[in-house]
Amino acid sequence: MRALREAIRSGRLAPDTRLPPYRTLANDLAIARNTVAGAYAELVEEGWLTARQGSGTRVARRATPLDPGQSRGPARPTRHRVTHDLMPTSPDAAAFPRADWAASARRALAAAPNDAFGVGDSRGRRELRHALTEYLARARGVRTDPDRIIICAGYAHALRLLCQVLQGPMAVESYGLAFHRSLIAGAGLDTVPLTVDAHGARTDELTATGADSVLLTPAHQFPTGGPLHPERRTAVIDWARATGGLLLEDDYDGEFRYDREPVGAVQGLDPDRVAYLGSTSKSLSPALRLGWMVLPGHLADRVAEAKGEREMWTGVVDQLTLADFINCGAYDRHLRRMRKIYRRRRDHLTATLAERAPHIAVTGIAAGLHAVLELPEGTEQAALRAARRQGLALEGLHPFRHPHSTLPPRDGLVIGYGTPPEHAFTAALDALCLALPDPPQDEHPEPTAPRRRPRRS
Ligand SMILES: Cc1ncc(COP(=O)(O)O)c(C=O)c1O
Numbered sequence: 001m002r003a004l005r006e007a008i009r010s011g012r013l014a015p016d017t018r019l020p021p022y023r024t025l026a027n028d029l030a031i032a033r034n035t036v037a038g039a040y041a042e043l044v045e046e047g048w049l050t051a052r053q054g055s056g057t058r059v060a061r062r063a064t065p066l067d068p069g070q071s072r073g074p075a076r077p078t079r080h081r082v083t084h085d086l087m088p089t090s091p092d093a094a095a096f097p098r099a100d101w102a103a104s105a106r107r108a109l110a111a112a113p114n115d116a117f118g119v120g121d122s123r124g125r126r127e128l129r130h131a132l133t134e135y136l137a138r139a140r141g142v143r144t145d146p147d148r149i150i151i152c153a154g155y156a157h158a159l160r161l162l163c164q165v166l167q168g169p170m171a172v173e174s175y176g177l178a179f180h181r182s183l184i185a186g187a188g189l190d191t192v193p194l195t196v197d198a199h200g201a202r203t204d205e206l207t208a209t210g211a212d213s214v215l216l217t218p219a220h221q222f223p224t225g226g227p228l229h230p231e232r233r234t235a236v237i238d239w240a241r242a243t244g245g246l247l248l249e250d251d252y253d254g255e256f257r258y259d260r261e262p263v264g265a266v267q268g269l270d271p272d273r274v275a276y277l278g279s280t281s282k283s284l285s286p287a288l289r290l291g292w293m294v295l296p297g298h299l300a301d302r303v304a305e306a307k308g309e310r311e312m313w314t315g316v317v318d319q320l321t322l323a324d325f326i327n328c329g330a331y332d333r334h335l336r337r338m339r340k341i342y343r344r345r346r347d348h349l350t351a352t353l354a355e356r357a358p359h360i361a362v363t364g365i366a367a368g369l370h371a372v373l374e375l376p377e378g379t380e381q382a383a384l385r386a387a388r389r390q391g392l393a394l395e396g397l398h399p400f401r402h403p404h405s406t407l408p409p410r411d412g413l414v415i416g417y418g419t420p421p422e423h424a425f426t427a428a429l430d431a432l433c434l435a436l437p438d439p440p441q442d443e444h445p446e447p448t449a450p451r452r453r454p455r456r457s
Helices: 002-009 022-029 033-046 098-111 126-140 154-165 178-186 203-209 230-243 297-307 316-327 330-356 380-389 422-435
Strands: 049-052 056-059 149-152 170-173 191-194 213-216 246-250 274-279 291-294 361-363 370-374 412-416
Touching: 022 033, 022 422, 033 049, 098 316, 098 330, 126 149, 126 274, 126 291, 126 316, 149 154, 149 297, 154 178, 154 246, 154 274, 154 291, 154 297, 170 178, 170 203, 178 191, 191 203, 203 230, 213 230, 230 246, 316 330, 330 361, 330 370, 330 422, 380 412, 380 422
Parallel strands: 170 191, 170 213, 213 246, 246 274
Antiparallel strands: 049 056, 149 291, 274 291, 361 370, 370 412
């Protein structure tokens, strides 16, 4: 309630703004509906809110914000306040399954043997590696056993560790996270871009790169969004077999597929040629810092050695909690629930754009938590500026492009539709539509009616 009062007092919630219904806010904050109802009622009594039948609860018109002179700290004139977060970095943080996670933590703590609280094995807790072996086989078609799994602090940690034991250049997709490319470069490996098109990375370019390994996002190319074409999935395995190369498979959002059952991991085609990397950052939360590697036998010991003799990165309570969370079915349940929510948002996004910006194509929508809005050439920067003015946080395609890519840059916006909480999504889409470029003017418009020549008399 204090946060709500402060938001009104500071002007962050403008007069007449309609507040979300009790149930929506209670779900987002994982608190009881009565708590929200009580807070609203108190703020109505204090005069901050008004509640009227039929028009919901709104910020009172006379609840004037503090004037800028009273606000804390100097104003920052050029920075736009972020009201709508459409960055593709996070799932809906408000949907974190707090109650189920807490129940798993309680059970895991009660069941843990005493040695769990001693010095840990650097591969991670056996309970979690067992749970993942079963889960990944069932959900992602991954073939492994617990000895070939290494738990780590998210995907970025896995990539860092793998790069410590790999040599030679690594082929990467021509669009990807610059942060991941810099991790690879930081380990002393060069990255060589592979063209990305609507079917994912062009695996036919692999041989010419001379790379020893290749990093791909086969389930949902990040950020352009296409799943890797079936022929390319087999082509990359053929390349690895022929050259002794290694595929690093980044399966960051593989559980979220909307047009069909999720396609299994490429790892299932040949577990000796693929290092499969997964994480809870999209499925649960990037703040957990929990991930896993499923490694070919010849790499497992070397990566475990690189990680160190004892577990230094991921806490035992979180590992045991995740094991319980998977084993008791709560992980599947959460994913089923979130798949429905994200699919609904994706449909909402595409329907809104079809109606209000039909000149903008939306791509990469078959899977994941983000989509790409294709923009006319040369309009990305202007669209980003317009987005900032609308209070939107989002990214264009340009920062994801590999600096050595020879293809002309694509203009587009990457829309993380998973990020906003439920109650804020429609407002985020409204703001997005206001930021998009107008349809191009037709240079040669069809004449609407033939002009009559004046008759000569
Ligand atoms: C392409 C890609 N790979 C992997 C991840 C997961 O990274 P991490 O587990 O380090 O949070 C993300 C973000 O969630 C991502 O966008």
